[in-house]
Amino acid sequence: MKHVVVIGGGVAGMEASAKLSEMGVAVSIVEKADKLGGKLNRWDRLFPNSRPASDLLAKLQSGMGKDIRKYVNAEVSSVRQSLKQFDIALSNGEDFKADAILISTGFDVFDAHRKEEYGYGIYDNVITSADLEKTFRKGETLKTASGKKPQRVGIIHCVGSRDEKAGNNYCSKVCCITAVKQAIEIKEQNPEAEVFCFYMDLRMYDRHFETIYKEAQVKHGIQFIRGRLSEAFENADGSVMLKAEDTLLGKPLKINVDMVVLMAGMVPSSGNRVKEQLNLTVAEDGFFNVADAHYESSGTNVPGVFVAGACTGPKTMENTINEARSAALAIKEYLR
Amino acid sequence: MKIEGKKRLWQDYQKEIATDNYFYARSCIRQNFFPASEKTFLRVMREELNKDVYEDPRHTTCSGIVYHSDLVTMDTTMTVIARQFSLMTESGRKNYVPSCITSFGLYTEVLEMWEHFPELETKAREMLWKATGREFEKPENVAHASDIIYKFRNEIASRGKFRLVNHRTGQPLRGVEHIGCHYSKMFPHKGVGGAEYPYVLVGMIEAFGGEVVDYPERRHCCGFGFRQYVVKANRGFSISSSRKKFESMAPYKPDFILTNCPGCPYFLDRWQYAISEMEGVTYGENGYGIPVLTYEELAGLVLGYDPWDLGLQTHQVSVEPLLEKMGIPYNPATKYLGAQGQDLGRPEKPSVLKVY
Numbered sequence: 001m002k003h004v005v006v007i008g009g010g011v012a013g014m015e016a017s018a019k020l021s022e023m024g025v026a027v028s029i030v031e032k033a034d035k036l037g038g039k040l041n042r043w044d045r046l047f048p049n050s051r052p053a054s055d056l057l058a059k060l061q062s063g064m065g066k067d068i069r070k071y072v073n074a075e076v077s078s079v080r081q082s083l084k085q086f087d088i089a090l091s092n093g094e095d096f097k098a099d100a101i102l103i104s105t106g107f108d109v110f111d112a113h114r115k116e117e118y119g120y121g122i123y124d125n126v127i128t129s130a131d132l133e134k135t136f137r138k139g140e141t142l143k144t145a146s147g148k149k150p151q152r153v154g155i156i157h158c159v160g161s162r163d164e165k166a167g168n169n170y171c172s173k174v175c176c177i178t179a180v181k182q183a184i185e186i187k188e189q190n191p192e193a194e195v196f197c198f199y200m201d202l203r204m205y206d207r208h209f210e211t212i213y214k215e216a217q218v219k220h221g222i223q224f225i226r227g228r229l230s231e232a233f234e235n236a237d238g239s240v241m242l243k244a245e246d247t248l249l250g251k252p253l254k255i256n257v258d259m260v261v262l263m264a265g266m267v268p269s270s271g272n273r274v275k276e277q278l279n280l281t282v283a284e285d286g287f288f289n290v291a292d293a294h295y296e297s298s299g300t301n302v303p304g305v306f307v308a309g310a311c312t313g314p315k316t317m318e319n320t321i322n323e324a325r326s327a328a329l330a331i332k333e334y335l336r
Numbered sequence: 337m338k339i340e341g342k343k344r345l346w347q348d349y350q351k352e353i354a355t356d357n358y359f360y361a362r363s364c365i366r367q368n369f370f371p372a373s374e375k376t377f378l379r380v381m382r383e384e385l386n387k388d389v390y391e392d393p394r395h396t397t398c399s400g401i402v403y404h405s406d407l408v409t410m411d412t413t414m415t416v417i418a419r420q421f422s423l424m425t426e427s428g429r430k431n432y433v434p435s436c437i438t439s440f441g442l443y444t445e446v447l448e449m450w451e452h453f454p455e456l457e458t459k460a461r462e463m464l465w466k467a468t469g470r471e472f473e474k475p476e477n478v479a480h481a482s483d484i485i486y487k488f489r490n491e492i493a494s495r496g497k498f499r500l501v502n503h504r505t506g507q508p509l510r511g512v513e514h515i516g517c518h519y520s521k522m523f524p525h526k527g528v529g530g531a532e533y534p535y536v537l538v539g540m541i542e543a544f545g546g547e548v549v550d551y552p553e554r555r556h557c558c559g560f561g562f563r564q565y566v567v568k569a570n571r572g573f574s575i576s577s578s579r580k581k582f583e584s585m586a587p588y589k590p591d592f593i594l595t596n597c598p599g600c601p602y603f604l605d606r607w608q609y610a611i612s613e614m615e616g617v618t619y620g621e622n623g624y625g626i627p628v629l630t631y632e633e634l635a636g637l638v639l640g641y642d643p644w645d646l647g648l649q650t651h652q653v654s655v656e657p658l659l660e661k662m663g664i665p666y667n668p669a670t671k672y673l674g675a676q677g678q679d680l681g682r683p684e685k686p687s688v689l690k691v692y
């Protein structure tokens with residue numbers, strides 16, 4: 001029986017493992033965290049339909065039968081190609097041979113401290129979209145550092161994305177719709193609150209996105225201001241002064257808000273140590289290259305090594321799952 | 337505000353600052369604005385810290401003031417800077433210390449350009465050779481004079497006679513700091529503490545016993561901004577920038593403003609008078625305004641130098657309230673006497689801003 005090692009136990013890794021296993025391939029999945037599910041574990045509700053993240057996670061878990069060997073709290077410490085096989089050693093001391101490898105290491109959330117001028121980690125009331133999602137997931141109400149319900153919230157798009165200074169000129173693709181989703185959720189918690197989204201462009205490219213965006217404006221009165229934040233500063237009362245240019249009005253703008261949510265983008269996973277060991281190439285954005293951008297998006301420059309999910313660039317959950325299935329098929333074909 | 341967050345950032349922006357063997361280049365304008373600041377820097381370095389600081393009377397402007405007013409090309413600027421370096425080379429010193437923030441920014445910019453485009457360095461060498469027959473070595477270290485005072489802040493504090501502490505209450509005095517734009521906004525790693533939360537002046541205030549107050553418009557322009565003032569028609573921008581800062585800092589009741597650039601203390605000091613005349617508004621306590629200091633003046637006060645030797649009588653906003661809080665004695669009778677005891681005359685009294 002052919003054996004595939006899946007590196008990364010998030011959405012892509014889980015779905016690909018399930019499909020490979022269904023097709024009669026032996027699968028070992030390696031995850032550095034203490035459980036499978038990756039970033040999905042951190043979400044409360046998902047766009048575009050507000051479905052609970054736990055629901056999708058349960059679906060993915062249902063495919064993770066006992067035939068799949070699962071290694072959590074483990075990382076690949078070395079990988080070596082010998083003829084048509086790979087020798088893989090894990091940080092927990094296990095080692096095995098694989099006929100193919102799937103890399104599904106996903107992404108890291110951009111470290112918002114690096115946008116120093118926005119004050120994350122310095123100002124009391126600046127949080128990231130990931131922090132906000134955690135609050136929602138715990139079922140808590142959004143509160144300021146002093147425990148009050150924020151009456152004005154500023155949501156800042158493109159934090160660490162489309163930003164030469166941050167070294168990331170690509171779009172993270174999902175943060176616009178995440179911002180709209182979270183803005184609506186803030187309004188659902190506190191209909192009196194005013195929410196302002198500062199954006200460069202609204203990338204509402206996928207099905208239903210425009211509908212949600214319209215609902216945010218018409219039903220919830222969320223205000224969208226086309227302008228990039230230049231700086232944020234904390235006022236004496238802990239509120240945050242935001243400076244931006246409203247590029248539609250052509251005017252500089254200064255407003256005070258009680259809280260700021262930074263839409264931190266996606267960056268290549270720092271855990272991709274296999275990259276050097278397998279001589280895999282990455283593009284200028286730091287994400288893995290694929291064998292053929294149109295026709296072979298699961299393959300890499302190394303035969304027998306495949307990729308799926310956000311390790312090849314930002315994408316939605318839906319695209320990730322589709323890619324995982326496509327990678328499973330490509331691997332099955334390769335193993336024939 | 338989380339100070340730990342700032343401390344974490346400050347660790348990322350520690351720059352190398354030479355500890356001796358300095359070539360000092362003065363600013364074009366500081367001796368007119370704050371006449372004793374540069375002299376005080378030399379006094380502190382030579383007499384207190386026993387450092388070797390060399391000055392060459394042949395040095396010129398760095399050309400920053402005209403470069404930033406679009407009056408000369410980069411080629412001219414590079415050649416002028418090459419000549420400054422040649423004077424340093426001739427003196428045998430290795431570490432270049434400009435007094436001016438704009439100069440510091442420009443030297444840094446030119447050295448970075450030469451690093452990335454070596455052909456420009458070759459060109460600058462050729463131009464200097466053709467024009468003057470001079471050659472030069474690049475400095476091993478370029479640090480602004482405020483970096484040097486920062487470097488030795490603890491030594492200065494330990495030799496000091498006075499602290500930034502209210503001598504009656506024992507409470508730390510509250511200072512706001514304003515960093516010149518060209519210090520680290522272009523090259524954050526060349527400034528102590530980076531560009532967004534610079535530490536260079538904060539470190540001095542803390543070492544001298546004071547407390548730093550951060551305020552919303554801290555990063556806003558002081559009001560100089562070259563074209564805002566140099567182009568006469570733009571001066572409304574200049575005063576409104578300063579006003580914006582005063583309005584923002586006033587609620588925090590600072591005891592003083594500390595600066596490290598030639599233009600900033602000038603505009604933050606003089607515009608307080610202009611605003612008081614235009615709008616009848618003063619900032620600070622009891623109608624006296626908020627005293628503004630250069631970092632050399634502050635170091636001099638801490639070291640117990642006579643305030644009038646530091647040139648503090650040339651400030652528009654009276655510094656006496658700060659001196660009184662620090663417990664520094666001063667003689668009103670000698671305030672307007674020159675170095676040889678001659679009477680310098682009295683400035684006219686403003687109609688709104690109170691002065692001593």
Ligand code: SF4
Nearest residue numbers: 158161171172175176
């Ligand atoms: S999806 Fe929107 S917020 Fe995210 S990087 Fe792209 S444009 Fe910016």
